[in-house]
Amino acid sequence: MQILGNSLEPYFHQEHARILIVEDNPIMRRLLCQTMRAEGYQVMEACDGEEGLAAYERFQPDLVLLDAVMPGMDGFACCRQLKDLPGSSHTSIMMITSLDDPESVNQAFAAGALDYVTKPIHWTLLRQRVERLLQAQRDTLELQSQMKRERVIGSIAQRIHQSLDLAEILNVAVAEIRQFLQTDRVMIYRFNSEGCGTVSVESVAPPWASVLGQCIRDSCFNDKYTDLYRLGRIRIIEDIHNANLTPCHVDFLTQFQVKANMVVPILQGEHLWGLLIAHHCQATRYWRMWEVELAERLAIQLAIAIKQSELYQQVQQLNTELTYQVQDHIVELQQALRFEATLKRITDKVRDSLDEDQILQTAVEELAIALDVGCCNAALYDYSHNTSHIRYEFTRFLAGCRGQVISMEYYPEIYQQLQQGQCFQFCAPSAHLPNTQTAIFACPMMNGAEAIGNLCLINSQHKVLSASEVRLVEQVANQCAIALRQARLYQAAQATVTELERLNQLKDDFLSTVSHELRSPISNMRLAIQMLERNVTQSQMLCGGQVNRNSSCSKSATYLQILRDECEREISLVNDLLDLQRLEAEYQPQQTDVIQLPEWVLGLVASFEERINDRQQTLILDLEPELPDLVTDAIGLKRILTELLHNACKYTPPEKSITVAAHRQTNKLYLSVTNTGVEISPEELPRIFDKFYRIPNGDPWKQGGTGLGLALVNKLVNHLGGSIQVMSAARQTCFTLELPL
Known part of the structure; x- marks a missing residue:
């Protein structure tokens, strides 16, 4: 201080x-x-x-x-x-x-x-x-x-801050300060822009004169004192006649009946807002230190109250402005919610439907209602004829032009911008009302970099779309483009599917016809082979059983064997094709038999023992004791295991093993055929059940095959209601058949 x-x-x-x-x-x-x-x-x-x-x-x-x-x-x-x-x-x-x-x-x-x-x-x-x-x-x-002084200051400060009305705050303050200091006059002197000031607030005890509202210009009050007050200086005068004041200053104070005074600046930052002045008129006065400190602190409180009041007025103004902004924002938010709902309905239609006509007609209706326009239409482009065809339209209070075909070369300034992906607004003469203009907003529907059509919004009077409205139109145009692309892709896919179905039917008909047609000549070939076998046998008997390698009998027997093997191979191929055809067409009847698994498996593998011995392979049976009876199609199951065993014998190297295993787990039966010494690469495993597929370099002995065996196995397993898996690793391949009990 x-x-x-x-x-x-x-x-x-x-x-x-x-x-x-x-x-x-x-x-x-x-x-x-x-x-x-x-x-x-x-x-x-x-x-x-x-x-x-x-x-x-x-x-x-x-x-x-x-x-x-x-x-x-x-x-x-x-x-x-x-x-x-x-x-x-x-x-x-x-x-x-x-x-x-x-x-x-x-x-x-x-x-x-x-x-x-x-x-x-x-x-x-x-x-x-x-x-x-x-x-x-x-x-x-x-x-x-x-604490006592703080209570006094707090009480005054509380009363000051109970109101946001600046006049009320200042009047309460000067009254409280005058009463607390027990002095004759307390006033607030506020500076104005002209260098003088006005007594804006006053509390005065009788009989002393009031100076409220007076505009006071102190000729002795120079800039020196103003600068000192701006720095927060406090001026104390105990006796105006003994304070080394100039005569003009003494005269100035005397006219207000002042004998002692205390002046405390009221600051707003670095700005000198005014002065808090206490006048003692009845006599000179010794101002105690705590009174000066109290006046200084109260001046700070008044500065806060003044700032608070000014801020309150600013807040009130801002609140008024904010109210209007909030109302505008609410309108914008409601519009955004409405636009979002419109876009969602169109998007849901695009997702749920592949009907181009239904989607685009819904889009123009929703858009016209959401944006409150007189007409909304969608046109599709035909670049081969350079035309734009208005195919979809919704009108509210304007005449429509649905079905109209427009030559794009007549309006290059419009369609060049649309083909470049640009949205724009323009005015055009009304087609139905003379001497009137219609406001049009056009937005292209883009399929990648190509415009495939456009949306048009038409109003009878000039209306400029807002940014949010333009954004909605662009989003709807994108959804329409997606719908057109989906619909056309779907139509192309449907045409492809129809063509594939037709080709597949032709293939099935061809295989069925060829298979049936081949049966008759192959049956005749088998009969002829059997007759040749009799003749060869008789010729060998005439030769006395002495047949050397170069004799005609030996050559005939060799050729006959080749003919027999090839005939059986063709018969197997034809049978596999016919069986696959029946299974795929679900024409294969299923006969239910009760199979006693141990005896049934032993009987099946017995037919392979001679072949296994000739190839120097080892057969291992691993059958779980007390296996339950299996109710299934015995013919289909036999063919499955026969094919698996045939493959195992065919591809297992000499001195390696073939294992046939069966075990039960809960209500499932697992039959597996495992052969060692051979492994299928992971890249080939997904394709081994495909028709006519043979593993490249998978037959080092060149034994041949049709590539239909495992495809037929897979179909038969599905026919029996089971599944089959294959695992191949560590030079071992295992086919596991899972069947319900």
Whole structure:
């Protein structure tokens, strides 16, 4: 705080502290008194507890040094009675005793003592403790005094801030300040832009004159004082005639009946808003320091209130503007929600339907209603004829032009922009109302980089679409383009599927016809082969059984064997083709048989024993004991296992093993055929059940095959309601058949 004017004396003088010593030992009492007086304290002494109580009431000490062990009333009882006396809350008590047991210490503090010193006394420690207790007491009193002032300031500040009306705030403030300072006039002087100011608020006691509303220009008040006030300086005048003021300044203050005054600046940042002025008119006045501090703090509160009021006015203005903005935003939000719902309905239609006509007609209807336009249509382009055909339209209060075909070369300025993917608005003469214009917004429907059509929104009067409306039209145009692309892809896919179905039917018919047609000549070939076998056998008998390699009989037998093998191969191929055809067409009947698995499997593998022995392979059977009976198509199951065993014998190297296993797991039966010494690569595994597929380089012995065996196995397994898996690793291949029990 910086002060201009007369210097102020300290407003608070701390007297020497008063100490009462209560001690029954005269020597110790004298030592204590001498020590405390040497420290500058006022000292009174008493020799016992009753005398100490009486001395306390006369002396009102700040501190009591109390012996605990005394005849009659001991120190503990005296301490308790001292704490019950009026005004004792501001007195500190220190016990001095030879008792140092915990119980005595606790008893002293329970009686109300704040400190405890044992005998013999350490005098330096005693002086420090006495000073500490007195300092704590002074701090407490100062804090209480400060709290009283804070309550006054808080009360005034609360009343100031109870209203956001600046006039009311300032009037309450000056009235409270004048009453609290007990002065004659308190006013707020506000500066204006012309360098002078006006008394805007005033509280004045009778009979002193009011200066409220006066525009005051002090010719003696120069820029020097203004700059000092702007820096926060406070001006104090206790007597205008003894303050070294200029005569004009004294005359100026005299006209307002002022004999002493206090001026505190009211600042808004670095801006000097005004002055808080207290006038004492009836006499000169000594302004105490706490009054100056109080006025300064209240000026700060007024500055806050002024700023708060200005901010409130700004907030009110902003609230008004914000209300309009919120209303506009609500309208925009409602429009956005409406647009979003429109787009969702169109998107759902695109997702759920492949009908081009239905989707585009829905799109133009939804768009026209959402944007409140007179007409909305969709046109598709035909680049081979360079035309635009309006195929879909929804009108509300304008005549339509659905079905119209427009030559794009007549309107190059329009269609060139659309073909480049640009949206735009333009006006055109009305086709139905003479001398009128229609507002048109056009947006292309793009399939990649190519425009396949456009949307048009038409109004009878000029209307410019907003950014959100344009965005909606663009999104709908994108959805329409997606719908057209999906519909055309679907139509192409349907045509492809129809063609594939036709080709597949032709293939099936061809295979069925060829297979049936081949059966008759193959049957004749088999009959002819059997007749040739008889002739060859008779010729060998005529040769006496002596047939060398170069004889005609030997050659005939060789050729006959080749013919027989090839005939059987063709018969197998024809049968496989016919069986596959029946299974794929679901014409294959299923006969149910009860199979006793152990005997059935033994009988099946017995037919392969000679072949396995000839190839120097090992056959292993691993059948779980007590396998249940299996109810299934025995012919189909036999053909499956026969084909799997045939493949195992065919591709298993010599001295390797073939294992046939069967086991039950819950309600499933698992049959597996495993052969070692051969492995199928992971790349080939997914294709081994395809028709006519043979693993490249998978037949080192060149035994041949049709590539239909495993395809037929897969179909037969599905026919039986089961599944088949194949695993191949570590030079071992395993086919596992899973069938329901």
